[in-house]
Amino acid sequence: MAPVIPSPTPVTGPPITGPEPAVRRNIEVLQTQFPDVFNLYILALSRFQSTGDEETDKNNDIGTSYFQICGIHGTPFINWQEDPTAPQYNGIAAGYCTHASVLFLPWHRPYLALYEVGTVAHSVSLPNGSQQTLYQYAEDIVKNEFSGPAQQTYAQALQQLRLPYWDWAEDAHLPAITMDETINVVLPSATEPGGTITKDIPNPLYSYQFTSGMGIDSVNNELQSPTTYKGSVRCPDQNGNQHNDLASKQNFAFQHQHRTGIYNLMSVEDFGQFSNQAYTKPGITYDSLEHHHGIIHNYTGSDFGQTATVQNPPVIGNMTDLWSSSFDPIFWLHHANVERFWCIWQALHPGAPIDPEYPLLDRWTEATYIKKANSGTSNLEPFHKTAAHDMSDYFVADELRDISSAYMLGYQYPETPFNLAGDPKALAAYAREQVQKLYGPPITQSRSYGKAPLDGAPANNAPAVYRKEWRAFVRVKRFAIPGSWFVHIFLGEPDADHSKWVDSAVGSVAVFAPRNIATCRNCVSQAGRDLDVSGVVYLTDAIIKALGPSLDEDTVVRYLKDHLQWRVAGPGVAYSSENVAGLTVGVSAANVTYPLASGQLPLYHPEVPYPEITQGKARLGGFKPHDQY
Numbered sequence: 079m080a081p082v083i084p085s086p087t088p089v090t091g092p093p094i095t096g097p098e099p100a101v102r103r104n105i106e107v108l109q110t111q112f113p114d115v116f117n118l119y120i121l122a123l124s125r126f127q128s129t130g131d132e133e134t135d136k137n138n139d140i141g142t143s144y145f146q147i148c149g150i151h152g153t154p155f156i157n158w159q160e161d162p163t164a165p166q167y168n169g170i171a172a173g174y175c176t177h178a179s180v181l182f183l184p185w186h187r188p189y190l191a192l193y194e195v196g197t198v199a200h201s202v203s204l205p206n207g208s209q210q211t212l213y214q215y216a217e218d219i220v221k222n223e224f225s226g227p228a229q230q231t232y233a234q235a236l237q238q239l240r241l242p243y244w245d246w247a248e249d250a251h252l253p254a255i256t257m258d259e260t261i262n263v264v265l266p267s268a269t270e271p272g273g274t275i276t277k278d279i280p281n282p283l284y285s286y287q288f289t290s291g292m293g294i295d296s297v298n299n300e301l302q303s304p305t306t307y308k309g310s311v312r313c314p315d316q317n318g319n320q321h322n323d324l325a326s327k328q329n330f331a332f333q334h335q336h337r338t339g340i341y342n343l344m345s346v347e348d349f350g351q352f353s354n355q356a357y358t359k360p361g362i363t364y365d366s367l368e369h370h371h372g373i374i375h376n377y378t379g380s381d382f383g384q385t386a387t388v389q390n391p392p393v394i395g396n397m398t399d400l401w402s403s404s405f406d407p408i409f410w411l412h413h414a415n416v417e418r419f420w421c422i423w424q425a426l427h428p429g430a431p432i433d434p435e436y437p438l439l440d441r442w443t444e445a446t447y448i449k450k451a452n453s454g455t456s457n458l459e460p461f462h463k464t465a466a467h468d469m470s471d472y473f474v475a476d477e478l479r480d481i482s483s484a485y486m487l488g489y490q491y492p493e494t495p496f497n498l499a500g501d502p503k504a505l506a507a508y509a510r511e512q513v514q515k516l517y518g519p520p521i522t523q524s525r526s527y528g529k530a531p532l533d534g535a536p537a538n539n540a541p542a543v544y545r546k547e548w549r550a551f552v553r554v555k556r557f558a559i560p561g562s563w564f565v566h567i568f569l570g571e572p573d574a575d576h577s578k579w580v581d582s583a584v585g586s587v588a589v590f591a592p593r594n595i596a597t598c599r600n601c602v603s604q605a606g607r608d609l610d611v612s613g614v615v616y617l618t619d620a621i622i623k624a625l626g627p628s629l630d631e632d633t634v635v636r637y638l639k640d641h642l643q644w645r646v647a648g649p650g651v652a653y654s655s656e657n658v659a660g661l662t663v664g665v666s667a668a669n670v671t672y673p674l675a676s677g678q679l680p681l682y683h684p685e686v687p688y689p690e691i692t693q694g695k696a697r698l699g700g701f702k703p704h705d706q707y
């Protein structure tokens with residue numbers, strides 16, 4: 079029997095049963111080092127996914143089936159739990175999209191917490207005497223199915239249960255446990271009281287199987303699939319078979335870009351530039367956490383090496399499609415990691431403000447909201463802090479700009495330990511040390527690194543080296559091409575066959591966007607103001623591989639002028655660069671000082687563009703002298 083989840087459903091986070099919040103762990107660590115917690119997670123997720131039916135998947139007044147909670151992210155574009163702020167545009171349901179805006183990270187924090195509530199269970203009494211059920215499915219399994227010593231074991235596991243994450247910057251292969259159709263679990267014995275058995279069950283991390291005709295129809299209509307999918311799919315072929323091995327291979331090909339990018343982003347001080355992909359003003363970093371998030375979405379969802387024809391149009395998987403991505407269970411492992419990187423950044427930059435950005439349109443109905451900026455004062459619809467479920471109790475972005483909000487929602491990450499929360503300097507120092515250990519390059523006094531100049535020395539004149547780091551930067555109109563796509567960067571002439579581009583590119587800049595923006599007021603607003611998005615591909619290691627370690631500036635410029643190329647492609651389709659609206663591709667470089675001591679992050683000097691490298695390709699979008707950088 080499934081537990082009763084209250085509707086409206088306030089997002090309060092799981093209870094803290096010990097002296098500190100439980101830890102969200104790397105899924106592979108959870109599986110190997112905390113097997114009881116992992117087993118309970120799988121049982122609860124399997125139960126959660128199976129709770130929908132024709133009535134509950136349609137009933138957005140209740141809104142607590144797995145389908146309904148995943149659907150908040152996009153399709154089927156309903157007013158979740160009859161929320162008092164109805165997302166519409168010109169009378170069309172318009173979704174709750176916050177992508178490519180400063181609300182991207184704040185909005186997803188309570189969304190993950192809501193999902194976490196639906197995955198596992200605990201009950202606490204609220205001060206007003208009402209009963210708030212959190213972590214319902216796991217608690218229901220522990221209390222009502224296990225017994226004897228097994229019940230005691232899983233009651234302890236329940237206290238540690240939080241969403242796991244997939245650290246794609248450390249290892250971009252898909253977690254092995256997400257690639258198997260079945261999984262072996264421990265279940266209560268039906269014949270031996272207090273005993274347990276092991277059994278293979280459908281793996282809830284492999285695919286979510288739709289529980290209603292509405293689920294099948296809405297997702298298949300969104301994906302425009304050539305065959306009817308009965309569940310979520312990754313890199314599907316024309317017959318609807320998914321290819322996890324291909325998704326894993328595509329992602330791993332660019333792991334070095336993620337590792338370098340995440341390491342660099344931890345030194346960015348401006349929240350807007352760190353967080354989201356919108357190009358809002360000259361001189362921005364061009365890279366962002368949202369950009370790396372989009373690369374993972376695109377390569378996990380679809381085969382970007384497929385060849386589409388009129389007879390066989392492109393086949394899209396869930397993760398590549400913004401509106402149906404959340405139905406893939408790996409979405410939640412991915413976003414738990416995105417949230418983790420934000421928590422680490424918050425530990426390093428406490429109290430950083432969420433500066434306003436001004437959309438062309440207000441986010442919701444004119445009858446409800448006057449036009450105003452997306453900023454720290456923005457509500458995060460449809461997530462409420464209480465069961466009042468009215469206009470006054472939404473989560474507000476500024477309430478989440480400090481890492482304490484993650485602790486209050488009941489979780490911590492290994493790199494942001496709660497026991498250091500009272501000492502921000504110690505917490506920042508610990509987080510820096512972990513970032514350096516996980517993602518920092520092996521820094522030595524080698525031929526590619528020079529002795530740090532005096533004006534680039536770290537604090538206290540600690541020993542350091544420096545290197546000029548080169549990168550290709552890209553900006554382009556977010557909706558230049560319908561759907562999700564890439565700008566691939568090459569050092570050498572790419573093959574004429576676009577199916578080989580993923581294997582030969584140095585890196586890819588991702589655009590993660592919907593094919594149909596009419597159902598997204600945020601997207602309509604961004605299209606109306608011709609929003610650019612940006613990203614970078616890090617080139618230094620590939621240049622060293624081609625030229626050796628000296629990195630002489632004149633030599634590098636000549637090499638890149640002769641060899642830098644780019645191509646634009648979606649799943650199965652190549653596009654002419656000269657026809658892609660707003661496409662600009664250039665090269666910049668900066669001196670970076672790397673402390674040799676542990677626990678310190680690099681110091682980045684200003685980026686300098688090199689228009690001479692790309693001005694000869696201006697027709698294809700090459701950056702020119704006097705172009706806005």
